[in-house]
Amino acid sequence: MFSNTLNLLNIGALTVFIIAVLLLLLVERELGIDGKLGNKGKWLLSASLGSGVLAFAFKLSLLLLMVNMPEQAIAFYKPASPTDTVISRPKPNINTSTPQVFSKNYVWESLPNSAPTPEDNPSSPEKIALGKRLFFDKNLSLNREIACASCHDIDTGAGVDSLAVSRGIHQQQGTRNAPTVWNAAFQAVLFWDGRAASLEEQAKAPFINPIEMGMPSYHEVEQRVFADKDYRQAFKQVFATDEIKITHIAAAIASYERSLIANDTPYDRFVRGDSKALNAAQLRGMALFESIGCVLCHSGANFSAAALDNGGAFYRIFPARSTFEIEHYKLNQDTGRAPATDKQGVWRVPSLRNVALTAPYFHNGAVNDLEEAVRIMASVQLAIPTGRHGDLGQSQSIWSASTQTLQYIESRPLSEQAVMDIVAFLHALSSDRLKKRYAHKPISQEMNDEHKNPLF
């Protein structure tokens, strides 16, 4: 194919050369003897004729190249796609033992039936039962009204309270939305900003958080547990201890949380081989979720680069771009891991499992619909304008001084149909049993009503 083109190019060049020589001879003959042009004029005329011939030759060879190798010729002019160079694609996890579905650049994995357990906190049915009791125990908060389960409704709420921001003792409002505890056992770091390194570490925090459970100290929590005869017996059986410590309490709760696994989803059934588990819209959404780059961050079996064993970058800048939605939903006020003075926050990539059951969305719970959350992600994190927000459709260049790279990001709008397809796919990440017993009505933040904007 390539040598063919070269041959054609050679013939083309030869023809052009012959035509050029003939033309020059013609000029010389016509103007040379009785022509009024002087020597200088003759050369000027020959040069202009010659350059015309050369331009023609160049066009001819380009045309030949495009006819023979259309893809290469066109690719030469095409700007790099944003997903190629902004962040490298996650590497397929070839060694995983779970079933997989392969697409061009990505491997879809299903969630295993059990989460990895740390060596220093082995699980047992008794420990899980003890952890469950602690998780549901309101007696362990200052006014004995709030349990872990008050904000993480395991039974009818898919592990959340469905409030924009949680309410703790005395109805005090926090500043962040409660993430689900279902499948949290697969996350390598916990909290929106990933500040807890394990479930064990995380489980201690809410007890002494003044807004959440409000206990004055871990010691007081230990005493409340110790005061109960059944607890004393259970701790003796599980931890072989007479002295109940906060670390035992947290270990039991973490064990219980590792039992909260929900992989009974249409997506997992599809990846395990049931080709009918996803409908047409969900399949389109799944393909889009990969092709437009959601998998750059929401990758792997738990749809989070911050999942155990995923080897991804746990934290990402959010918002990556500032759009009017960011201002409207006040998504840049809390900066997560970044200093409070920064314009952009840094956050752990959250899992998207059961996301259709855990509205409202984002760290401040300011967004009620999943459609809107998807539009925001596309435009803010991937610079892809969405149909409704046509004004975002500006291509842009990104210069990185540290890597000395200049990159062009072409803006290709995402249609509303495409947004709906991605949402349909996200619905396929809901556990059947959590969905069946789900009985919440997500409550939006008053903030949203206060700032109603005619655009929305």
Ligand code: HEC
């Ligand atoms: C007042 C409501 C409230 C109570 C009570 C509460 N939580 Fe939470 N929980 C939250 C909120 C809000 C967050 C997110 C906070 C953040 O990221 O800064 C959270 C985060 C978590 C996470 C992290 C999930 C993830 O994906 O990162 C886990 C696990 C968790 N809580 C377990 C517990 C346990 C165990 C208890 C009881 C000891 C508890 N929670 C009590 C509201 C609550």
Ligand code: HEC
């Ligand atoms: C560059 C990384 C990145 C990309 C790409 C990305 N996300 Fe996100 N996503 C995040 C981060 C970080 C958050 C947490 C934001 C916050 O702090 O509220 C998030 C949050 C979300 C949420 C809200 C989750 C919740 O529980 O509230 C949804 C839904 C979501 N992403 C979907 C998507 C979809 C769909 C795409 C593709 C269009 C996508 N994301 C692309 C990093 C990314």
